[in-house]
Amino acid sequence: MLRIALPNKGRLAEKALDLFETAGLKAEFSSSRALMAQLGPDFEAIFVRAADIPEFVADGAADLGVTGADLVAEGGRDVDELLDLGFGRCRLAVAVPEDSPVRHPADIAPGSRVATSFPGVTRSFFDHMDVDISIAPVSGATEIAPHLGVADVIVDLVSTGSTLRVNRLREVATIMESTARVVANRDSMADAAKAPALRELVAALESVLRARSKRYLMANVPRKRLAEVREVLPGINGPTIVEVHDAGEWVAAHAVVDANRVYQTISHLKALGAEGILVTRIERLMP
Numbered sequence: 001m002l003r004i005a006l007p008n009k010g011r012l013a014e015k016a017l018d019l020f021e022t023a024g025l026k027a028e029f030s031s032s033r034a035l036m037a038q039l040g041p042d043f044e045a046i047f048v049r050a051a052d053i054p055e056f057v058a059d060g061a062a063d064l065g066v067t068g069a070d071l072v073a074e075g076g077r078d079v080d081e082l083l084d085l086g087f088g089r090c091r092l093a094v095a096v097p098e099d100s101p102v103r104h105p106a107d108i109a110p111g112s113r114v115a116t117s118f119p120g121v122t123r124s125f126f127d128h129m130d131v132d133i134s135i136a137p138v139s140g141a142t143e144i145a146p147h148l149g150v151a152d153v154i155v156d157l158v159s160t161g162s163t164l165r166v167n168r169l170r171e172v173a174t175i176m177e178s179t180a181r182v183v184a185n186r187d188s189m190a191d192a193a194k195a196p197a198l199r200e201l202v203a204a205l206e207s208v209l210r211a212r213s214k215r216y217l218m219a220n221v222p223r224k225r226l227a228e229v230r231e232v233l234p235g236i237n238g239p240t241i242v243e244v245h246d247a248g249e250w251v252a253a254h255a256v257v258d259a260n261r262v263y264q265t266i267s268h269l270k271a272l273g274a275e276g277i278l279v280t281r282i283e284r285l286m287p
């Protein structure tokens with residue numbers, strides 16, 4: 001049985017579970033407050049804090065895990081990063097009070113206090129910039145620290161920037177961009193008994209992500225316009241053309257199209273005389 005560490009709560013938890021479920025691995029809990037669940041026949045999930053996942057994976061307590069790239073960087077442990085899941089997008093940013101004269105991290109006065117729950121990444125960022133700071137470690141609500149006189153600067157995760165604005169803080173640099181990642185234990189990936197199942201799992205997750213940005217489109221089109229239809233529906237290897245049982249004037253064209261181009265594709269097809277247009281979601285897509 002291979003063990004997968006998933007976030008037990010917070011921003012990544014629900015999306016991670018949903019992704020596994022769509023990939024055919026629905027978590028089966030034995031009780032409503034269980035910290036473990038069965039994930040299909042080959043895997044068991046353990047539910048832990050996202051911040052602890054790099055540690056558990058590096059130690060081999062879990063073979064594979066889902067957590068933020070920011071937490072992987074902060075954990076500083078050697079894990080095998082296998083897949084960018086695209087959700088949980090944010091950036092680790094340096095911010096100062098709105099009225100501060102600081103415009104760039106190099107302007108930060110030597111000896112300034114920086115409040116953060118990312119002391120490791122923050123320390124190496126300022127060391128690289130050759131700015132001498134001290135760190136005020138906090139475990140949350142970092143943006144309040146400057147108002148309490150605890151810090152001059154903060155380093156915190158930002159997605160829209162609205163929390164910073166509400167707290168009258170201004171971003172002066174991005175230390176790193178982050179999204180949720182699949183990370184694996186290096187020994188597990190080198191183990192011939194474990195690696196194939198872990199790779200299959202990653203391929204399944206990847207097929208779900210790929211499918212989310214695509215739609216399957218079907219339309220009846222006049223046979224005489226097929227050449228033009230091919231240009232509108234590139235598909236993966238060109239559209240699939242199926243006979244329609246009428247007098248032969250119509251064929252059905254099927255193709256996988258980019259979700260964000262469905263509107264344009266439909267209007268192009270209509271302009272070519274298409275009828276009975278259907279668009280459906282795709283569950284998984286393996287190229």
Ligand code: AMP
Nearest residue numbers: 009010011050068088089090157158159
């Ligand atoms: P949480 O468990 O909710 O504290 O957050 C876990 C992870 O969610 C973070 O380490 C980031 O990878 C990600 N995340 C995405 N957007 C944000 C955000 N605006 N603030 C905090 N975390 C975020």
